[in-house]
Amino acid sequence: MQVFWFLPTHGDGRYLGTLKGGRTVDYAYLRQVAQAADRLGFGGVLIPTGKTCEDAWIVAATLIPATQRLQFLVALRPGVISPTQAARQAATLDRLSGGRLLINLVAGGDPLELAGDGVFLDHDQRYAQAGEFLTIWRQLLAGEVVDFAGQYLRVRGAKLLFPPVQQPHPPLYFGGSSPAAHALAAEQVDVYLSWGEPPEAVAKKIADVRQRAEARGRTLRFGLRLHVIVRETAAEAWQAADSLISYLDDATIAKAQQAFARSDSEGQRRMARLHGGSRAALEVSPNLWAGVGLVRGGAGTALVGDPETVAARIKEYAELGIDTFVLSGYPHLEEAYRVAELLFPFLPLSTQAPPARPVLHWSPVGDTGTLAYSVAQEAAS
Secondary structure (H helix, E strand, C coil), rough: CCEECCCCCCCCCCCCCCCCEEEECCCHHHHHHHHHHHHHCCEEEEECCCCCCCCCHHHHHHHHCCCCCCCEEEEECCHHHCCHHHHHHHHHHHHCCCCCCCECCCCCCCHHHHHHCCCCCHHHHHHHHHHHHHHHHHHCCCCCEEEECCCCCCEEEEEECCCCCCCCCCEEEEEEEHHHHHHHHHCCEEEEEECCCCCHHHHHHHHHHHHHHHHHCCCCEEEEEEEEEEEHHHHHHHHHHHHHHHCHHHHHHHHHHHHHCCCCCCHHHHHHHHHHCCCCCCCEEEEEECHHHHHCCCCCCCEECCHHHHHHHHHHHHHHHEEEEEEEECCCHHHHHHHHHHHHHHHHCCCCCCCCCCCCCCCCCCCHHHHHHHHHHHHHC
């Protein structure tokens, strides 16, 4: 399996729903998180989009020279950019990064935010427009001269002069829970992403998307987006989960849920139904905790537990056909290390290990001597 991490371009901290424990998310911090993910063996990082986030494309571009192997799963919103310009951006970033670009198509969102970006299509219209967008985008990246006249988009003689490294195009990731989203996934994308719902709910979505794709003669891969809270013991993990929402009050939760209710996203509605805006019963499936979704839009669940248990839950999802897991945790720098150190040893990762031999410095006076050498030799063997 592949395991990705997350760049918190919308903010980060030790607690949800409060400024207490918050930290400055500037370029230096994002570089720290990206370099940690790169060094620890994560396959890539998801970079989100929206008016509350730094621009995903600029963030990815600035991190190219700061990382070596890390892939960038960059959000692309088809309603706010032309397919030709998007194709040029994708090809350039893919070339300059040496083929490290992945595309996360985002067709949904908050209608108020979409209106601020000049998008006034309803839910199904946005997905239909995204289908036209991807038809043009994919043909351009494949080297074709494109003439296209659809209901929403029209181009004549469109051509991309400088191709991407990855052929025919950087892989397309996409998530959505509505019938319109499933139809778009089956027709156009490479990897279908689900948020972390209980396994039986995820299984139904995968089955529907797979059946739709097979009817078109296509096959897809599948991924899961969720948070993780892993500690050496289950008690420590659940204590960390409680701590994460320890500064939340009912008014803050109600305000957040009211804002999320504006969204016409079926996925967001499914996230909200898991907890109903209440902390009363947040473990919605064994070790699957919905506390994050009380005040965070989008991915709102976390796997909570000791390393062996969390790994077992991840493998249960893998048995459904999922091979890519996009994980995150608060704060993202420290939790990247926790996940790599505690969870990775229990997962069948496809990501290559860091190239350098590890030297662990144990001595409080800085003289590692024979001990460090023996640790490095043991790790190498």
